Amino acid sequence: MEKTLLLSIFVFHWHFINALFTVDVPHPQYTVDYGSNVTMECRFQVNGQLKLQDLSVIWEKKEEEAKEIYKLHKGKENFTTQHSDFRERVQLLKEKLQLGQSMLQITSIKLTDAGTYRCLIGYEGADYKTITLQVRAPYRNITKRIVTAEHNKWELMCQSEGYPKAEVIWQNVEHQDLSDKANTISETGTDQLYSVTSTLKINTSINATFQCIFWNKELKENTSAILIIPDYTVDSQRTNSRRYIGTALGVFAVFGSLLLCVLWIKKARKDEESETWTNNATMKVSCGKLSTDEEEGNCRETLLENEKLKNVRIVET
Numbered sequence: 533m534e535k536t537l538l539l540s541i542f543v544f545h546w547h548f549i550n551a552l553f554t555v556d557v558p559h560p561q562y563t564v565d566y567g568s569n570v571t572m573e574c575r576f577q578v579n580g581q582l583k584l585q586d587l588s589v590i591w592e593k594k595e596e597e598a599k600e601i602y603k604l605h606k607g608k609e610n611f612t613t614q615h616s617d618f619r620e621r622v623q624l625l626k627e628k629l630q631l632g633q634s635m636l637q638i639t640s641i642k643l644t645d646a647g648t649y650r651c652l653i654g655y656e657g658a659d660y661k662t663i664t665l666q667v668r669a670p671y672r673n674i675t676k677r678i679v680t681a682e683h684n685k686w687e688l689m690c691q692s693e694g695y696p697k698a699e700v701i702w703q704n705v706e707h708q709d710l711s712d713k714a715n716t717i718s719e720t721g722t723d724q725l726y727s728v729t730s731t732l733k734i735n736t737s738i739n740a741t742f743q744c745i746f747w748n749k750e751l752k753e754n755t756s757a758i759l760i761i762p763d764y765t766v767d768s769q770r771t772n773s774r775r776y777i778g779t780a781l782g783v784f785a786v787f788g789s790l791l792l793c794v795l796w797i798k799k800a801r802k803d804e805e806s807e808t809w810t811n812n813a814t815m816k817v818s819c820g821k822l823s824t825d826e827e828e829g830n831c832r833e834t835l836l837e838n839e840k841l842k843n844v845r846i847v848e849t
């Protein structure tokens with residue numbers, strides 16, 4: 533109620549009180565990335581020292597029903613009628629008012645912030661201008677994964693979030709288009725962004741290089757990631773006996789864990805004489821677990837060896 537009243541006062545004053553008082557926008561349009569900050573600016577004339585008690589500033593977003601973002605009424609800030617979309621995300625740079633600059637900062641820009649904004653200023657007259665804000669969400673962080681199912685059969689995956697929906701193009705090192713072998717799905721991800729996942733299944737060999745390109749047609753922007761088929765199998769190929777290496781690693785893992793356990797028990801015994809007995813209790817418990825699980829080599833400390841083992845198994849299957 534009060535808001536519309538104030539707006540009508542502004543519009544009224546704008547025509548009749550002082551036609552010489554004008555608000556200007558140095559940049560009628562801003563384009564910012566999702567998640568970043570923006571500072572939009574309107575200018576007005578201050579002749580001499582600013583009389584803050586005479587100044588009113590309103591920033592609002594034009595929608596079916598305007599959303600109030602910021603209000604300074606006769607020199608006093610008022611957040612009671614601020615729209616919840618902008619709560620804790622806006623700030624007027626008050627030190628700039630003296631220079632005739634009404635600068636509104638909005639942080640953590642969302643896709644829904646895109647649109648038209650209006651800045652109204654009442655001082656020695658009243659006027660307003662509009663500013664458009666565009667929000668881009670490039671597919672910047674690409675997550676990639678390479679999995680092998682069978683010998684020389686690989687599954688390459690690229691995933692990223694952005695807006696609007698991107699097409700994913702796959703190329704090999706000769707820039708041949710492999711996209712028809714890929715499967716791309718897009719889902720609605722966080723905060724209205726699209727989560728686009730593309731999977732390419734391909735027969736290829738070690739060290740082959742591929743590229744997934746997220747083509748955001750509307751933004752005329754491409755982001756890409758490079759995937760190189762890894763050489764997990766180099767050892768086993770050399771000896772031509774992967775099973776043997778697998779077993780050897782397994783045995784090594786079991787003995788490694790046994791050895792660690794013995795060392796731990798020794799250390800625990802030693803520490804028992806000292807004062808931190810609670811720590812020792814935990815240590816012994818984990819050692820107990822280790823000795824029952826040792827057949828499987830199921831010890832945390834042998835994670836590294838097990839990791840190697842997994843790789844070998846992947847190639848085997």
Ligand SMILES: *[C@@H]1O[C@H](CO)[C@@H](O)[C@H](O)[C@H]1NC(C)=O
Nearest residue numbers: 567568569570637638639640
């Ligand atoms: C956005 O503004 C906030 C608060 O002023 C600041 O902490 C943050 O670092 C800024 N972020 C960027 C991307 O500039």
Ligand SMILES: *[C@@H]1O[C@H](CO)[C@@H](O)[C@H](O)[C@H]1NC(C)=O
Nearest residue numbers: 701745746747748752753754
């Ligand atoms: C993005 O990549 C596609 C496919 O490679 C290409 O056709 C398009 O021209 C590229 N666009 C830009 C802006 O680089």
